[in-house]
Amino acid sequence: MAHASLHLCGLGICLLAALGASRGALPGEPFPFPAQSVRPYSLSINREDYHYAPKPRHLRPSRLIRLLGAAFEPFWMSVERPAGAGVWLTEEAAARSAARRDAGRPTKLTVQKVPGGEASAALLANFTTITRGFNISASPELVEGAARYRRKLEKEAEDLDLSSLPGDVAGAVREWLVRSATCGLRYRWMDLGPVFWPRWLRHTDCYRAGGEETCSFPSGMACRRAQVTHLKILAWHCWGSEENGVRRGADKVTPTVRMGALSKNCVWRQVPYPVVTACKCSCK
Template structure:
């Protein structure tokens, strides 16, 4: 899987003549934390943080589902029932969304040899619910602060649950199966020392959108 990530290069720790943002192929998501230079001269000033102007620059690429201008409430985030124990009326863990067709197509009343197994309708339903919960791979979201040099400053990143196997018998794990690219503004400075010019530019930021059970 090829993805676009933001890469930064600084010639030295003392000076930062050029800030390069370039695409870099990577198999690793979410994006690693960026190492920022501490020099506040390269931070946006109050006049650079006009929300109306920045919203206009970003236009339709502003996505409130994945980004936030203000510090978001972490309580708004939740994973599916494989992590937080959400249950239905029967106290069974029920993943969100439609049930996969292959779950309904499972023939739990017949051995591979063709021999029939006596199972009640309730037992078959409970087994399929268990199999659905076992193999479902949630995207676990968390808000990440990108820092003052990004706008919007907060991004909702996704991770695949890795605390257990998602297959029976065990062996397979949840891995990213689909990503989306979201556009953010980056405060970009060029020039030496105090002789630098800074502007907001658009950058692409990859985010995990789906996870699947795979080898």
């Protein structure tokens, strides 16, 4: 049988499939994640870069919840240390871990409530973090991103001229092309330190969902970030001041932190924090 090359290019995705060439089934387990990170984050989480940390009185959950308001997103944020923090997990691995954890007991969600007895139970109930699994359907940004790039892949595969192949073979080729170029997300919970609130955020990154490091055939392309969205978190911001005591504004109190002869005004401010919400198969 003569070998024909199909070239699927567009939107940063290129695949070459040599029809008639032998190729084994893809392994079921995900490949070891590459050491090089594709993090888009720009905020430093090195504690040495921040000389003024908030004191316990500045960390009252009820006040911080009011400051962050509707920007608090339980899927992405946690006030307390989540289970498995610091470990990279994929959606599949998280689901397997949850299944093992739930074996022999009723299925239920584990939630972490924001501490702080001064806040009402009704208020705190709205600021819980679901820690079981990694279900992208819990995040509209991830659902929308995955669906968009899936549609693009399917359209590019459908536009290929495979009229020389039997219908069932052409369909199988298109499915294989889409499956080979589909990229997934992995995540781990990261501790941002005491100058950010919530201090635990879910970091997402790209990985090859099909089980191989490359997402093209022949190899050479990799899963890379294609879409980033910005969350809002609180950062403890300090600046110099010649005034002592407490400066009162129209709607807030700015505490003055005394450091020897130097006074610092400090306040919680909302800052943008980027997270990866979609990945695609592309060149460097």
